[in-house]
Amino acid sequence: MPRFAPQIKIPAIYMRGGTSKGVFFRLQDLPESARQPGPARDALLLRVLGSPDPYGKQIDGLGNGSSSTSKAVILSQSTRTGHDVDYLFGQVAIDQSVVDWSGNCGNLSAAVGPCAIHMGLIDTARIAQSGVATIRIWQANIGKSIVAHVPISDGQVQETGDFALDGVTFPAAEVALEFVDPADAGEGGGAMFPTARLVDELDVPGTGRLAATLINAGIPTVFLNAHDLGYTGTELQAAINGDATALARLEAIRAQGALQMGLIQHLGDAATRPHTPKLAFVAPPADYTASSGKRIKAGDIDLLVRALSMGQLHHAMMGTAAVAVGVAAAIPGTLVNLAAGGECGDGFARPSVRFGHPSGTLRVGAQAALVDGQWQVTKVAMSRSARVLMEGQVRVPVDNF
Structure with a gap:
């Protein structure tokens, strides 16, 4: 035996x-x-x-x-x-x-x-x-x-x-x-904005050109406009996670973002680091029903955010991605800031943002300031349990x- x-x-x-x-x-x-x-x-x-x-x-x-x-x-x-x-x-x-x-x-x-x-x-x-x-x-x-x-x-x-x-x-x-x-704000945007731009353009084979904010705050994140992907920003997990074609397209976009952020040297390397970068898409506020059945009203949120983790739409929001949302929302001109209204203007950071995700809402605050022409973020705060x-x-x- x-x-x-x-x-x-x-x-x-x-x-x-x-x-x-x-x-x-x-x-x-x-x-x-x-x-x-x-x-x-x-x-x-x-x-x-x-x-x-x-x-x-x-x-x-x-x-x-x-x-x-x-x-x-x-x-x-x-x-x-x-x-x-x-x-x-x-x-x-x-x-x-x-x-x-x-x-x-x-x-x-x-x-x-x-x-x-x-x-x-x-x-x-x-x-x-x-x-x-x-x-x-x-x-x-x-x-x-x-x-x-x-x-x-x-x-x-x-x-x-x-x-x-x-x-x-x-x-x-x-x-x-x-x-x-x-986020480390080095020369020319440094690690916070790896390309030193608030909005980049990703050229994704089979998808085309997409506007993107590439940011390294909390966790490297690629932000897109929901509308550019054919989404409304109110989607729940079932609308995306059951669509193999959509998931493959989103993974191809994530890989292109990782390459442009300098996180990988070749597109194929993205499969070896599925945890980063995160991919998220944003939209202006809209009414929707959360996965719990709770009704979320557009007037109660600043924007909509949907994020993917390990190749699937997340059921709520990753904490590190929420940090990235807070930082990007604070800085005028990013896609996240623009989806939230962008009304703070040059030199004025948005101190906090409440966003809608598949399970409900979350508030996150960022202490950001424009110093010598560069954005610096000293702290992001949120509560969990x-x-x-x-x-x-x-x-x-x-x-x-």
């Missing part, structure tokens, strides 16, 4: 953060071979989530068959001055053997502070008996700082509350996030990594 390798146990916490879910690990709890980047770490996380799965369901893992639920996080106590915890995010593909480390997850960023406290990574002297704990996070994927304001009650993270977040069924405690210096769903140990066959 053949002998098969046993399973090992690894401590983990399964958390919801914003409109996403992920498996959180302490770095020191991982098997030694997975404590550093490389094939062993990727193989471990793929097996934990249940990928690659040709059925697209991740039945044999903790993933749930969507980009929002196929995520892994590794936390460690930070040795970086001014920070409490290092946060590394892996977007695990569902049907491919790919873990994309090229960007952050803004939704799960809301869970990092609470999880770090649960894991004992934060000095207990910094956790008051009640009030708010300010957790300083180093986002290791992109080299940026995030500040999380975590509510505390009786010396523990407060997870229940009355903060409602569209895309999440139940209310919870509010976690306010600040994304510090989310987070909750521990399960904690204990995951089991993984030892011969998988």
